[in-house]
Amino acid sequence: MKKQFSRIFLSLFILLLTALTLAQRLPVPNMLDTASPNAREIAGLFWWVMGFSVFVLLVVVVFLGAAIIRGYRERNMTEEPPQIHGHLGLEITWTVLPLLILGVLLVLTIGSIYRLDGFASPKDALEVDVLGQQFWWEMSYPDEGIITANELVLPAGRPVKLNLSSKDVIHSFWVPQLAGKTDLVPGEPRTMWFTPEEEGIFYGQCAELCGASHANMRLRVLVLAPAEYDAWVAASKQPPAAPSETLALEGQQLFSSKGCVGCHAVNGLNTYNRTGPDLSYIGSRTTIAAGTLENNRENMVRWLRFTDTVKPGVLMPNLGLSQQEAEALAAYLEGLRLPGVDLEDMIGASSSDTRDDTETLETSYQGVNQ
Numbered sequence: 103m104k105k106q107f108s109r110i111f112l113s114l115f116i117l118l119l120t121a122l123t124l125a126q127r128l129p130v131p132n133m134l135d136t137a138s139p140n141a142r143e144i145a146g147l148f149w150w151v152m153g154f155s156v157f158v159l160l161v162v163v164v165f166l167g168a169a170i171i172r173g174y175r176e177r178n179m180t181e182e183p184p185q186i187h188g189h190l191g192l193e194i195t196w197t198v199l200p201l202l203i204l205g206v207l208l209v210l211t212i213g214s215i216y217r218l219d220g221f222a223s224p225k226d227a228l229e230v231d232v233l234g235q236q237f238w239w240e241m242s243y244p245d246e247g248i249i250t251a252n253e254l255v256l257p258a259g260r261p262v263k264l265n266l267s268s269k270d271v272i273h274s275f276w277v278p279q280l281a282g283k284t285d286l287v288p289g290e291p292r293t294m295w296f297t298p299e300e301e302g303i304f305y306g307q308c309a310e311l312c313g314a315s316h317a318n319m320r321l322r323v324l325v326l327a328p329a330e331y332d333a334w335v336a337a338s339k340q341p342p343a344a345p346s347e348t349l350a351l352e353g354q355q356l357f358s359s360k361g362c363v364g365c366h367a368v369n370g371l372n373t374y375n376r377t378g379p380d381l382s383y384i385g386s387r388t389t390i391a392a393g394t395l396e397n398n399r400e401n402m403v404r405w406l407r408f409t410d411t412v413k414p415g416v417l418m419p420n421l422g423l424s425q426q427e428a429e430a431l432a433a434y435l436e437g438l439r440l441p442g443v444d445l446e447d448m449i450g451a452s453s454s455d456t457r458d459d460t461e462t463l464e465t466s467y468q469g470v471n472q
């Protein structure tokens with residue numbers, strides 16, 4: 103009876119595990135699957151900590167096991183075991199050994215903190231300012247004069263230094279495969295750096311509880327071949343093509359009349375004011391709303407009409423748009439593309455590995471949000 107019960111329990115457990123594994127199709131970035139020397143340094147620290155932990159565990163298990171086996175063999179219930187209270191040798195051993203272990207970890211960790219901070223970045227590093235806001239990331243390239251959001255475009259092989267700050271609460275920038283976490287603290291700029299080595303998409307996430315949509319504050323780092331990056335930079339300086347379709351033209355008018363321009367800027371139309379993401383090339387982004395939805399017309403309409411349902415606590419108001427108005431706006435926004443550059447193509451061509459799970463990612467989000 104007991105055996106049967108444990109079998110049923112085991113089968114249920116395995117079933118549950120399988121279900122969870124299948125449901126978990128989101129790309130989960132693995133900090134040990136490193137794509138920069140900086141992430142490798144952190145992974146190295148992880149293995150030191152892991153090594154010592156396993157060592158301590160083994161020591162405890164061996165002594166415990168020995169004591170249990172001896173106790174069983176001797177079965178002596180009457181005599182007191184030998185008393186070791188105050189044993190100088192033992193006390194020194196278990197004070198000095200942990201001290202040594204923690205000392206080694208301390209020295210290694212301080213070295214890494216020092217090397218990974220932005221001030222230790224190479225001189226030729228590309229500088230990008232990242233401003234965290236509830237619940238999205240502004241990325242600006244001071245030397246290139248480019249402003250974008252939520253998708254950090256970088257050239258492979260060149261070090262990048264990030265100047266991190268926050269407009270409201272504390273956020274934390276984390277792209278596990280590229281670097282460790284660094285907090286974005288209002289009024290206290292911080293820096294970090296890393297050198298992306300491989301082309302592809304790297305998923306990131308705000309790692310500090312910053313409000314209702316903290317979990318929807320995602321980001322992507324798109325690492326391009328240097329020549330493609332240069333093409334992206336050149337295209338990002340030209341205004342997007344003016345709309346020609348009737349629907350898109352209608353959308354452009356709504357963009358002004360519905361007050362979108364109060365918070366969003368489009369290159370050639372109005373100036374950027376940091377209230378909402380710059381939308382100059384929103385049509386070329388792979389996702390919208392900080393990695394929450396795949397960028398397509400249907401999702402854009404949903405975002406514009408049901409903003410606060412898609413992203414709880416969002417700071418973009420629900421403007422009560424009709425389906426038609428939202429469709430016109432979506433047509434206009436879709437046309438706001440980087441002239442002559444197809445980011446999806448560049449990324450698609452360079453990331454045939456498992457990291458490019460965009461499809462499964464978006465389908466699961468749709469399931470969540472509907």
Ligand code: HEC
Nearest residue numbers: 236237238251360361362365377378379390391392417418
């Ligand atoms: C009060 C300011 C405000 C107004 C008005 C506003 N938005 Fe927004 N919008 C935001 C903010 C803030 C975000 C970022 C939301 C987030 O991802 O958490 C945003 C995000 C977006 C995004 C996604 C951008 C991205 O980088 O993923 C689009 C597209 C957008 N808004 C379009 C519009 C349109 C079209 C209108 C007019 C109908 C509009 N917004 C009106 C503040 C505003």
Ligand SMILES: [Cu+2]
Nearest residue numbers: 273308312319
């Ligand atoms: Cu955040």
